[in-house]
Amino acid sequence: MAKKKSSSGLMLPKFWNQNSVKAILGMVAAGSFAFAFGQEKIQQFVSTATVSNSACLDQFYREVPPYLVKQSLEKNNYPLCFNGFNVMYSGVSKTPLWVAEALTPARLSQKIPREDSFHEENRVPREHRAVLQDYRASGYDRGHMAPNADMPTKAAQFDSFSLANMVPQAPKNNQQIWRELEEATRAIVTKQKQDVYVVTGPVYAGKKLKTIGNGVIVPTATYKAVYMPKTGTIGAYLAPNDNSLRVEVVSVCYLEEQLGINLFPQLTEEQKRNTYKLPLKAGAVKANVQFAYSHWDAESQCAEDVEASQLNALQSQFSSSGASLSSSADSSNSNSHTGSPDQGGDVQDAMIKQLIEALLQFILQLLK
Template structure:
């Protein structure tokens, strides 16, 4: 019988238990099928990992219950040792044992950080999803040149006292981050975790754990999903100043220090992201950039003849004042011709918000390309004495799905995708639909892979098509 020590527990209860595992139709399995070795999990009063056919991880802290879903990117918080310890992350407190948060080149990650687990370590939540969970998605890959390993999703329904296996064993055999989604449809208060079950000292990276909830992500219900569900288009990280990854709760982006603008911005849009907060009009320098980077200010645009053009729109983030203010960081801004910004581009933004009011959710990636545009003062390639490049065009790609969960697996060859590339000039058409193109054309223009997490067959069909839905 094997036990895993948990170092923060008040006391341990070790017992071999016989439980039942429920299938999707709640049929019981035999005691022999249900019997497993108990595993002691840190941060719990007692902990037996048992087999349960419903998935997800979360460790509970009564003071930090959650009722809405989230994506844990491991971009906040710090843990450099494998020794068991709690760490405060953007979603709440987690406990990592035989696991750390890594930022090395061998760590497979979206952005700058991911969790790294070895031996039979784990990462568990120390808070509950108090209204349950609908789905859990986990990105996983092998660390460096390590061999393959296996892991399980585990869940606790009693504040971390007992833990259950959820779903099937996942084998990690690739150095590319792949996504596995567990449809849990759990209505009880629950917390989830990832527990490495085989592979010995081989290490695995776990990143972007996304949990959707029935109150904020159930089927047919608007949710705040990950802003990077379909991949990192340019493999942005922190080693390249012209492809520098930044992540906020309200969007993710790749910043180009040479251009002084984002390369691209990615965000999710549904009615869960919109509300009554007013436009703050609070353009501000982004001091989260490294100190040796160019950090644009609003005054750098004064008198340029170009608008301070949002990539992720202010009106897409009105569920709170803080969210709206986040869109005014200058890393989300680029010099935009007024006729582009205020007419065709604004019309497309309004159209996107019409789509979500009709019961859809959107995954949007948008950015800039080329250099040289025409503003109020005529043509210019740069502003602010060359510090900020004026784009030749603004592009946007929009994937449209009805509200629901498990978005990656719901995408089919019939899914609607809108792609536009709008010249950054005065006097252009006021109708955004006249600038529709294919995703393939945008990828050829930029060199990005915009939907890398979709199967190749579906991706090829979607990206070659030009949207032709009539626009009123």
């Protein structure tokens, strides 16, 4: 029996039909598409893992990180350098203690469409790591400390969805009050064309603290301290972590006393006692109108000064976190881990899922 001849001149078995040929051709084409798609995604995540020393320290005012003054905060800490922000992560609370970013007009001129990609932080050992399951049905949002909307690149955006950048946040606090404060902070940068150094994080006040999941501690409040070198404007937002929609502006010294953290070690006590009337919404920011002075905080106990050698050691930890690319968090038994960004299984799973979905959609279209 004669075999059916294809249009390309190849002789095909009789049981092969037109759909079979289309399927094979579709898979070949889809494979090529997936390879190109995969290259783009891989490049995105490779860039995530190559934060330079200078880029890491650039997120701090004068390249000096906030410093933990209270000794009890030092247990199981992980200095983590990300694209666009830095984190001092606590394995005790399974949240950041502070998150630092330097916002500039050039940085915020980049508009990156939001792509949610919540993931665990593989640089943190499993026993100290928050996981996605911790937040499910908890009644709390996964609240960004360094906001996604601050991020200038896809790599930075992906990093911002690390759980090392999250705290359990009351829905109205996260979705309304905190969103408005984040928008106001960006408006200062974009409307007034000035740099703003920001330190954001949780407050844990009281002896009995609520937890979700496997020991993720719920903050009693959230804070955002800001400093504007161009004008000397300084202050801090403080909002209870509930649905009350309350927020107040306090001095950096007041906040340091509550936290046990020197938020801006390069500033003097005199500077940190100054408090300005910071905007609560973006609409309150005017291009050529400086913020009014509020008060001098003479009562709060500012964080004590830090020796240069201690600050240099902390700088080195963050530089190592940005530059080293070979450490593995899961095999580490030390209390301080400053290894490389290892996106590991979470990124691989996400990439595979996207590739499979793209392949299936492509093949289905060809077979129609």
